[in-house]
Amino acid sequence: MASYDLKLRLNECFKELELSTADLARFLNQLELLQARVFSLPDIEKGSEHNPASIIEVTAHQGEAAHQLALQHFQKLFIHHNGLNISSKSAVRLPGVLCYAVDQSEYQAAQLLIQEVNKLKSELEHIVTVESGLPADQRFDFVHSQLRGLITLNAYRSIGYLLEPDSVRFGWANKHIIKNLSRDELLKQLEKSLAAGRSVPPYTREQWMANVTREINDVQSLPAHAILKIKRPVKVQPIARVWYRNSQKQVQHPCPSPLIALCPRSPMMQIPKLGELPNYDASAVKHKFKPESQALNLLIKRLHLYTDQPI
Secondary structure: OOOHHHHHHHHHHHHHHHHHHHHHHHHHHHOEEEEEEEEEOOOOEOOOOOOOOOEEOOEEEEHHHHHHHHHHHHOOOEHHHOOOOEOOOOOOOOOEEEEEEEOHHHHHHHHHHHHHHHHHHHHHHHHHHHHOOOOHHHHHHHHHHHOOOEOHHHHHOOOOEEEOOOEEEEEEEEEEEEEEEOHHHHHHHHHHHHHHOOOOOOOOHHHHHHHHHHHHHHHHOOOOOOOEEEEEEEEEEEEEEEEEOOOOEEEEEEOOOEEEEEEEOOOOOOOOEEOOOOOEEHHHOOOOOOOOOOOOEEEEHHHOEEEOOOO
């Protein structure tokens, strides 16, 4: 059970985050907007959070309309900010970029405000995920007993900023989370799940424990040197590819929220070139050539766990 002091700190941190985010939005609204482009994505309805997306249709917004959508987006932290049928388990994404012309004082102030917001976001996440000492399945109750309806994915997500980019173009990234485990590490994880003694829908408690026991037996039968790898697909993500002419370097950023581009005013100032985010079509994705990796066998489907041993 989280202590009273920790709950108090959670609330205080969140209040500071709300105030700082509102301060940032007001400050950005007063800057000289050079251009803005954001892309709204289809809403994710309740119950469809884990469905793979084969088609994602994008709606583009530009200018002041895009600017106001972005400023509102930064401040959407609660379920009630979304429609009634919209999932609270998936953060709303609004890829794009806001480009501002700034003098030296505005340039510094913008960075400080963004850094303060991101520091509070990181602190909030640390309180919930580390300082609380709670396992993942108990954090929801801890957060929502204090901040009812908070969408933690939105609250934790940092705001990205760019300094003097020459171009910002957009695309989609298909990735996997890959983690290597030893047999002992995996057994500890499974034994902890068994000791929790809970049921996981659609299974009864007895059925779930029987499944986990079978998984433990399967892992124990493997040799100690067996390769064990979690390879879990991540939902396709919007990305931004940012080009810097002076350094001749392209940097790729995840782009679930609009990036803030700060462009110092000067007689030679050039407005960054902005690209479009195309609709996503899984059937049209062309994968770059990669060397063939070692063939692995699926051992535990629910964990996306593979091994080099014959099954």
